[in-house]
Amino acid sequence: MSQFTICTYADGGEFIEGDTAAIAWDVLRLTGSHRDCEVYDLTRTPHLKPYAIACLAASAALQRQKQIIPTVVPPSNNACNEHLQRLGLYEFFEATENRQVWSRSSNLKVQKVTYPPGRVSENAAEVLTDGIQLTAGVRPQIVTSLDEVLLNALSHAESPIECVIVGQGFPQSGKVEVAVVDLGIGILNHLRRNAEYEQLSNDEEAIELATQDGVTGTRRGTRNRLNEQNSGAGLHYLRKYCEAGGGECTILSGRHWVTYHSGERVVGRLKQPFQGTLVNLRFFAAPGGEEGEKLCVEW
């Protein structure tokens, strides 16, 4: 029987920043490999960030697509177990016996999104910003950003599971974190379909290019597979917003991930390619949000 067991030690060589980051690389490797898995053993998990939850849900959804019914062994850490329940992860697995936990108003439960996404972004922004004293204009920004990222996943990725979204709002620090993942062809492969970019061969360059204004994999004068036009503005706009200090955006696709944040650009390389695209967004939704974040730790 194929099994995935989460580990609690840093596995080295990648982007290690504390335990949770190290654990997430396990999850990323599992998810990005599309490999068969029947049992997801999370016994030793102390915590999972939204992007890792999105990945586990996507991986579980892929198993169902392959006629495998995945089961989960919940974390022995009770706070983590309740956290995963609140965020709806177990609904992607065969029913587990878990007692009911209270939901939190700022938790966006993990859900599969299919085309057309309808009001998913509006609803997500409302849930995620609940209880936050918002800086003017932040909520529409979150809606627009999520719309762009979801539509990208649904129109460009050709993902067997469409895509998955999950997020958390942190009312104390005024921060919002939300992740969208698909298991599709990746940014590089899509961009290469446009003759202007067919020479591209590197995921980092592809991500960098995709976040520039007017760059699209949809060939000039044509429409995408959903019969929509593409202007190549979506990711550029999101990147600019983050670089101006409004948040942080990490795009992981193929062998690379790139984070855009307050003028900075951080790049990392994966040992094994991630077959799909993961976009992790953080918004500093309240005045002084980024500073406030450092002062408190919230689940």
Ligand SMILES: Nc1ncnc2c1ncn2[C@@H]1O[C@H](COP(=O)(O)OP(=O)(O)O)[C@@H](O)[C@H]1O
């Ligand atoms: N989830 C994804 N899967 C595959 N390719 C993607 C994905 N997201 C973005 N891309 C690539 O990045 C390009 C730029 O995206 P974007 O700036 O939103 O412009 P547009 O969607 O108008 O083409 C897309 O045209 C596509 O080639």
Ligand SMILES: [Mg+2]
């Ligand atoms: Mg787009």
